[in-house]
Amino acid sequence: MSPFCVRNVPFLRSAPNSPHAALSPKWSEVDGPDLSTTEGELKILAYTVATADGTVRGRHFVLLRQNDGGNISFLNPGSPLKKRNFFIEYRGTASATKQRVFFLSPAGVDKTNQTYELNTIFNVRLIPDNDSDQNDDRASVETIRSKMEILAMRLRAFLAQRLVRLQHFPRLLRIQILIQMKMVLTELQW
Secondary structure (H helix, E strand, O other): OOOEEEEEEEEEEEOOOOOOOOOOOEOEOOOEOOOOOOOOEEEEEEEEEEOOOOOEEEEEEEEEEEEEOOEEEEEOOOOOOOOEEEEEEEEOOOOOOOOEEEEEOOOOOOOOOOEEEEEEEEEEEEEEOOOOOHHHHHHHHHHHHHHHHHHHHHHHHHHHHHHHHHOOOHHHHHHHHHHHHHHHHHHOOO
């Protein structure tokens, strides 16, 4: 049984121009969205990927790990082994300078010429089951974050060791990755 529960979920804010936010609250066009990380809270970012000609390729959901002065990093559940870093760029009008938010890849990293536009932020606040101790709340969220980091680090190390040997056997590599994930998750008591 988990030492925490989720309450008041989800609290969300959407881009003023987002087609996914007909009835949800919008972020301030002047201040922009809150992309800070807070103890006891997880932020899920939803962003749209579009090609250079504007064709929408899809919507992605990621877990915000850190925002360091406009340089964000996040965990992508679809590819948890990759380190993802983007720079934040605000766009808008003279009176609404932070109406739209784009994630820019570091120079030379993304050669696809796609755009990544943030459209929704979900805030999930985790609190203890018994509502008695705020410290348990922080410890639980930090425990989850640290276990996610350990899992990603161990899987990267595992792949680095075996990728060259198994690159011609993708099915066997996937099976070994799943076995390694199970071992790590068991060790981390997840």
